[in-house]
Amino acid sequence: MPELPEVESVRRALETCILNRRIISTTVRTPKIIASKGNYRLDLPDKTDDFKKFCNQKTIQKVSRRAKNIFIELDSGYILTHFKMTGQLLFLKEKPNLTQEKHIHILWELDQGWLAYKDIRKFGYVLMIESREELESHFTNYGMEPLSPSFDFEVFREKMKKSSSTIKKIFLDQKIVVGLGNIYADEVCFMSGVRPMRKGSSLTKQELKKLYENIQIVLRRSIETGGTTKYTHTLPDGSQGRFVEQLQVYGRAGEKCFVCSTPLIKEVVAGRTTVYCKMCQK
DNA sequence: ACACACCCCTGGAAGC
DNA sequence: TGCTTCCAGGGGTGTG
Numbered sequence: 001m002p003e004l005p006e007v008e009s010v011r012r013a014l015e016t017c018i019l020n021r022r023i024i025s026t027t028v029r030t031p032k033i034i035a036s037k038g039n040y041r042l043d044l045p046d047k048t049d050d051f052k053k054f055c056n057q058k059t060i061q062k063v064s065r066r067a068k069n070i071f072i073e074l075d076s077g078y079i080l081t082h083f084k085m086t087g088q089l090l091f092l093k094e095k096p097n098l099t100q101e102k103h104i105h106i107l108w109e110l111d112q113g114w115l116a117y118k119d120i121r122k123f124g125y126v127l128m129i130e131s132r133e134e135l136e137s138h139f140t141n142y143g144m145e146p147l148s149p150s151f152d153f154e155v156f157r158e159k160m161k162k163s164s165s166t167i168k169k170i171f172l173d174q175k176i177v178v179g180l181g182n183i184y185a186d187e188v189c190f191m192s193g194v195r196p197m198r199k200g201s202s203l204t205k206q207e208l209k210k211l212y213e214n215i216q217i218v219l220r221r222s223i224e225t226g227g228t229t230k231y232t233h234t235l236p237d238g239s240q241g242r243f244v245e246q247l248q249v250y251g252r253a254g255e256k257c258f259v260c261s262t263p264l265i266k267e268v269v270a271g272r273t274t275v276y277c278k279m280c281q282k
Numbered sequence: 283a284c285a286c287a288c289c290c291c292t293g294g295a296a297g298c
Numbered sequence: 299t300g301c302t303t304c305c306a307g308g309g310g311t312g313t314g
Contacts, residue, residue, distance in 0.1 A: 001306075001307065001308085002308090003308095068308080082308080082309090083308090084290090084307085084308050084309070085291085085292095085306075085307055085308060086291085086292080086306095103292090119291090120291080120292055120293075121290080121291040121292050121293090121306095121307095122290075122291055122292085123290060123291065123307085123308070123309085124308090164283080164284075165284080169285095172307095172308080172309090173309090174308095174309090181307080181308070182306090182307060182308090230306090231293095231294095231306070231307095270285095271285095271286075271287085271307090272307065273305090273306080273307085
């Protein structure tokens with residue numbers, strides 16, 4: 001659920017409160033969160049002690065994002081997080097009561113304040129990354145960053161035209177363009193007037209241009225409001241994103257299209273609930 | 283190359 | 299009221 005706007009909103013907010021803070025101590029309550037890239041296996045070694053050593057006494061130099069990952073640059077190495085469905089990074093002024101906060105899995109004591117990784121469903125993960133090379137190797141399968149100047153229309157068009165997958169699947173799998181998930185994939189398709197189950201190869205140049213532009217428009221608009229809080233997403237201070245008020249189709253199955261008043265259709269595409277307007281989208 | 287099923291996990295909503 | 303089932307979906311893995 002945290003897609004690019006949610007992750008980017010968190011990154012921006014974190015930058016204002018943890019930059020140049022030193023990590024005093026690290027508490028790991030749920031070792032499997034730092035096990036390995038969300039691929040939880042019982043036979044993986046417990047990295048708790050290594051992780052504490054890795055973090056402690058280092059200073060936070062930078063907070064960056066690639067796709068839906070946030071990575072915190074330290075004096076040496078990086079702490080990388082992926083929120084998956086319900087992960088959160090929270091900045092707390094006081095030490096949280098861990099007895100009450102049962103979903104906080106990792107807690108960093110900073111020289112001012114506390115940083116917590118919270119995750120109700122424990123799908124997400126936190127990794128220690130030693131080098132720039134290792135960091136890059138985590139990103140090798142990712143496509144273009146849609147809000148970067150390097151997001152090129154001709155490259156986008158060429159790759160989309162070559163794909164026999166549905167638009168929905170292409171957007172979800174992050175290989176051509178990153179950052180879209182179930183919410184924004186549907187929103188972008190609606191804004192662009194194309195149905196999510198269309199094949200990439202079937203799209204006209206004009207349709208591709210609309211998709212290309214609307215990806216950037218909807219992501220930027222959402223970031224401005226702190227993202228979409230539909231379930232658990234919050235900013236590091238616990239406040240909610242407000243983009244849910246602007247959603248056109250996601251979560252509105254059966255309700256009237258804001259443009260033509262036709263009831264919106266719900267259908268499973270690429271294994272995910274998908275909502276579209278059969279009148280407005282061709 | 284694709285499609286699909288299944289898994290990880292919890293809590294809120296809906297159904298009975 | 300209380301119990302059961304369904305649903306939310308990012309992404310890794312396995313199978314056809």
